[in-house]
Amino acid sequence: MRVAFVGKGGAGKSSLAGTFAxxxxxxxxxxxxxxxxxxxxxxxxxxxxxxxxxxxxxxxEEYDDGGRRRYRLRDGLTGTxxxxxxxxxxxxxxxxxxxxxxRGPRWDNTRxxxxxxxxxxxxxxxxxHVVGDLPGGTRQPFLTWGRYAQTFLVVVEPTxxxxxxxRRLAKLATTASAPAVMVVAxxxxxxxxxxxxxxxxxLPLLGAVPHDPALYRAxxxxxAVLDHDPDGPTAGxxxxxxxxxxxxxxxx
Amino acid sequence: MKIAVVGKGGSGKTxxxxxxxxxxxxxxxxxxxxxxDSNPNLGISLGIGEEATERLMSVRxxxxxxxxxHASSADDLVERFGVEAPDGVRLAxxxxxxxxxxxxx
Numbered sequence: 107m108r109v110a111f112v113g114k115g116g117a118g119k120s121s122l123a124g125t126f127a128x129x130x131x132x133x134x135x136x137x138x139x140x141x142x143x144x145x146x147x148x149x150x151x152x153x154x155x156x157x158x159x160x161x162x163x164x165x166x167e168e169y170d171d172g173g174r175r176r177y178r179l180r181d182g183l184t185g186t187x188x189x190x191x192x193x194x195x196x197x198x199x200x201x202x203x204x205x206x207x208x209r210g211p212r213w214d215n216t217r218x219x220x221x222x223x224x225x226x227x228x229x230x231x232x233x234x235h236v237v238g239d240l241p242g243g244t245r246q247p248f249l250t251w252g253r254y255a256q257t258f259l260v261v262v263e264p265t266x267x268x269x270x271x272x273r274r275l276a277k278l279a280t281t282a283s284a285p286a287v288m289v290v291a292x293x294x295x296x297x298x299x300x301x302x303x304x305x306x307x308x309l310p311l312l313g314a315v316p317h318d319p320a321l322y323r324a325x326x327x328x329x330a331v332l333d334h335d336p337d338g339p340t341a342g343x344x345x346x347x348x349x350x351x352x353x354x355x356x357x358x
Numbered sequence: 359m360k361i362a363v364v365g366k367g368g369s370g371k372t373x374x375x376x377x378x379x380x381x382x383x384x385x386x387x388x389x390x391x392x393x394x395d396s397n398p399n400l401g402i403s404l405g406i407g408e409e410a411t412e413r414l415m416s417v418r419x420x421x422x423x424x425x426x427x428h429a430s431s432a433d434d435l436v437e438r439f440g441v442e443a444p445d446g447v448r449l450a451x452x453x454x455x456x457x458x459x460x461x462x463x
Contacts, residue, residue: 115369266408
């Protein structure tokens with residue numbers, strides 16, 4: 107499956123995406139976790155200690171295309187090769203690749219961005235799952251940042267601003283690649299919350315994740331919630347999400 | 359006084375901004391609240407409701423779509439892309455535009 111997590115800032119995209127990737131990895135699947143956020147946070151929820159897992163400058167070369175400056179992977183470097191060489195291997199065998207950290211006030215990520223996209227474009231679909239974590243809000247998901255995704259999972263809290271953002275992101279279904287768009291209700295306190303999230307965003311509900319104090323404690327000490335509380339409410343709910351999406355995307 | 363509120367997603371920027379703006383307005387200051395977020399939700403924190411918040415966003419989106427004129431002055435910007443919020447705060451959605459025109463405020 108190729109899935110990208112989107113939603114309002116602070117909705118819980120990174121926490122759920124990292125846990126989701128590890129649950130897939132623990133089931134023996136080959137998983138590439140992508141952090142496209144210039145303020146990367148996916149390493150924490152994956153339990154990867156190394157905080158810098160981007161493509162180095164020399165992996166991407168500039169070329170001229172009829173007077174336009176374009177970027178591609180260095181000659182001879184394939185998508186799979188780039189992952190083996192530059193991605194960081196984390197717990198449960200998950201490969202982590204970052205777009206790269208924002209450096210300085212006017213960081214230009216064009217080079218990394220195109221190299222990063224080419225890695226994914228060049229990835230043989232067979233046997234790879236891609237789990238992406240996109241920047242918060244409604245801008246980048248509508249550009250090309252999540253074009254690899256066959257499914258967008260919109261993470262939404264049962265709060266007005268989060269549900270409004272979810273409704274704006276529901277329009278991703280009408281973009282060029284016509285991806286599936288589903289909502290994950292996060293930090294819910296009772297089942298009515300999840301129903302309200304589905305209703306207010308107008309999106310089909312993949313599942314709900316309960317409000318979980320263990321997640322805050324894991325965050326505070328910089329640990330993956332899956333390591334901090336492996337059988338807690340978040341881990342259990344994410345296992346259900348993975349199972350539900352696999353049932354939808356991998357028909358028997 | 360001009361204040362910008364920044365921080366990580368979900369840390370409370372919009373909520374803080376909404377409370378600051380209304381607090382200044384309540385103590386008698388003429389207050390302009392600018393929503394510079396590409397996903398503008400400040401209207402909700404200020405208390406104008408979802409519909410009005412969405413209406414402001416659609417006027418702003420219409421500029422990118424080419425169906426709404428660019429603002430000709432700062433006053434025009436605040437007038438056409440703004441709305442009156444509780445306590446007399448003026449709210450305007452001023453997300454950076456993709457293709458600015460010469461003289462665009």
